[in-house]
Amino acid sequence: MKPAPFDYLRAMTAQDALDALAQYGEDARVLAGGQSLMAVLNMRLAQPKVLVDISRTAELDAVRVDQQARHLVVNAAATQGSVEWRSTLTDEAPLLAMAFPHISHFQIRNRGTVCGSIAHADPSAELPLVLAALGGDVMLRSRKRRRTLAAQDFFQGMLMTAREPDELVEAVRFPLRKEGERYAFAEFSARHGDFAIVACAAVVTDESIRIAVGGVADRPVTEQWPRLRGDDLRGALNDLSWKLNAQDDAHISAKYRRNLVRQLGWRVIEEAK
Structure with missing residues (x-):
């Protein structure tokens, strides 16, 4: 068509x-x-x-580090490639660097924008998942006002956001790496470059675990736990897998999705330890 x-x-x-x-x-x-x-x-x-x-709007095509607020700020017209290929990205936002290779193919990342993926709000997409996992936020601007929403408030459902019709997603802000935080990312897809069937991201410290899951619910879902281990961690992951209300579809059964949440969740938490 x-x-x-x-x-x-x-x-x-x-x-x-x-x-x-x-x-x-x-x-x-x-x-x-x-x-x-x-x-x-x-x-x-x-x-x-x-x-x-807006692809040729120079003032919207920028990526910068806000050291005062401790954010990596990606403006509306900045491509995914312009962020991925920053020589300092691994130090600035390691989880973001880990996720980029899973996003489609480099030709797509060369053209697609970070803010465009956030605004599209596909629950299987990697960038909304990373933004939610890191506790980032979305900067919205209209002719009348500016406002900033946390990722968890911006994503409203499958392909649904809190953006008003007259608002532009002016930028998104990813928190910079924090001392003591460790990160991991993993996903399962039919082929490399396809949308994730299930994706998990983890942010782990000596005291806490934050895990984010995409591809199951209608938006990225995050959970914060104390530093669980062994059977306690497996139990929490099992509870999370049921909480997400996985559904059967043409690709995979709900049972298999729940198992992927348990297995990928365990993997990323172990890798981030």
């Missing part, structure tokens, strides 16, 4: 994009990398009247 007809607007400044979103609201869609959006348009799951292209 091909997209329904739409008007195209290239935003040369962030204000151009905000003005268009204010004018057209729900009839507009933002195009940054297009790796998720174009598939949705081709299947006519979305039929916007106006496509607002």
